[in-house]
Amino acid sequence: MNITNQRRRAAASGWVSSRAAKMRIIAGILHSSHHKARKEPSIVTPLRQLWQNMITLSDNQIGLAGLALLTGLVSAGLITLFRLAIELPLVAFFPIGSAENFEGMSQEARSLLLLGGGALLILLFYWVPQDRRSMGVTHVLLRMERHQGYLPARNIVLQWISAVIALVSGHSVGREGPAIHIGAGTGSQIGQHTELAHHRLRILAAAGVASAISASFNTPMAGVIFAMEVVLLEYSIRGFIPIILASVSGAIVSRAVFGHETAFDVPALNLTSLWEVPYIMLLGVVAGLVATGYIYLVKILQRLGHLPLVIRWGGLTLATLAISWWLPEILGIGYDTVNDALNGKVVFTTLLLLLLAKMFLSSWAAAVSFPAGLIGPVLFIGAALGGLMGQLSVWLVPDYPLSIGFYTMLGMGAMMGAVLRAPLAALVALLELTANPNIIMPGMLSVVIASLVVSEVFRLPSVFQVQLGGNVQYQTPSPVRQMLRNTWVAQAMQSSVVEVQRKVGREAAGFILQRDPSWLLIAGEDTLIRPAAVAEALETDPDAETIDLFTIPADRQAAARISLKANLQDALDQMQSHQLQWLIVYRDERRHQFAGVVSREDIESYYQYRPAQGA
The missing domain is CATH 1.10.3080.10 (Clc chloride channel)
Structure with missing residues (x-):
């Protein structure tokens, strides 16, 4: 144990001498740590806390698998409705046996469909702002790259409606691109509403893509590979299980509605020689x-x-x-x-x-x-x-x-x-x-x-x-960016941090030092200070009843706030934008529940290569 820690513990044992004094100090610390929480009562119930610990703010695979299964079922259901919305009007209103048999229509009917559908799409998008027109596979790739898999609901609805119009009217396009957008959007929306951490939200969006491909072609394996090869741009064991579950559930829904046949009528094939x-x-x-x-x-x-x-x-x-x-x-x-x-x-x-x-x-x-x-x-x-x-x-x-x-x-x-x-x-x-x-x-x-x-x-x-x-x-x-965005901020976070008020009494300071934290967070100031500075201040001025953590000599670190849902890329981006070295991690969106701190050095040490000792 180094000299600083010995001095800190010695000072703490001298300042905290009785059990009654300790109880008063504990009450004071609880008062200071939760002062803001009492001022703004937390809405997090025990059930919500359990949900966060098991599913949303956790690396638990079972919880993610359950959400992926739900995503697969909902995504496949929406793709089924999408396919029926394309096929039923054509079969119901035109004398054709198949929704793809445009050759069976008269030339006049085909012309009216094309012109009417094209005009309707132009009118529809004329009223849609430019920044809300993004859709399809490129929209999914862009949101996965720049927005951690957050896909807006309005774009999903617009994609569903506009693709139905385009395909019913006979334009020479496909349904798989819109299906990928709808599937990814389904997973993203489920993840957003369950407040899923960012590194898991991307996996859930990819699970929706796998379900969509599986439901479109009745090819669950291809759905899994496409989601990881094109959307996630990586293969990982952590992603395989939820994506496979979603793809299988998509195939089940598709087969229940459209039968076991694949999208194409493939004859017997073989390599003769x-x-x-x-x-x-x-x-x-x-x-x-x-x-x-x-x-x-x-x-x-x-x-x-x-x-x-x-x-x-x-x-x-x-x-x-x-x-x-x-x-x-x-x-x-x-x-x-x-x-x-x-x-x-x-x-x-x-x-x-x-x-x-x-x-x-x-x-x-x-x-x-x-x-x-x-x-x-x-x-x-x-x-x-x-x-x-x-x-x-x-x-x-x-x-x-x-x-x-x-x-x-x-x-x-x-x-x-x-x-x-x-x-x-x-x-x-x-x-x-x-x-x-x-x-x-x-x-x-x-x-x-x-x-x-x-x-x-x-x-x-x-x-x-x-x-x-x-x-x-x-x-x-x-x-490196792939690794950062797939790593939860909690994996590099320091949790040995105590939140204190700016002015701390001698006995309270002694009790805090006895807990041997790595850092002290000054409540309401978003500033970090080393405990060694507090120990030195207590020794320097033994008659002081309180210590002002902003006036004592210390190496203070300014910090910004970030959610526990973030990944390491989010953290580095925020550090870069604010020109800071430290971030304070909070469990809730209102930034009341303190979880720990993370520094640029913590993140860099996470991905920098270090040869094994003895190599």
């Missing part, structure tokens, strides 16, 4: 080139962003109307056409025209922030490309028993992995959609090669990062 491997590699290269063209097209069409909304979206609607006059298959999600391509029912020329038309319309929608998704169109483009490669191989080797559907599925996986920069999610989706392990090896080849062409040959990011390229608030997080 290893002689096909070079052709599969060629497919990967071609898919990488098409994915590159798609991303470049989005970048080029982003130049329309400065134009008025009526031109950006109205032009897209008119272009869709013009192309659909000859190619009605490009309307809507287009999964019926994908199923036809899987079964070899679409001729070569039509597939080529559909690929070009879908690329143009989908990239336009992605470039001008149209309120729907691009994942469905990317799968459509991949199916068209794979179908073209499959039919081309039949022409080149007519006697070879080759499956066109096999190459169609590989094209879908390759495009998804390359455009979204999500190769593992694409591979797992291939496995789940086909329920055929034989597709893993050729799928790995095509997906990896296509991804390498985009990322290494052309040095392009994912299409989502291209969409966010003009947003100065977004930057790809570094590994």
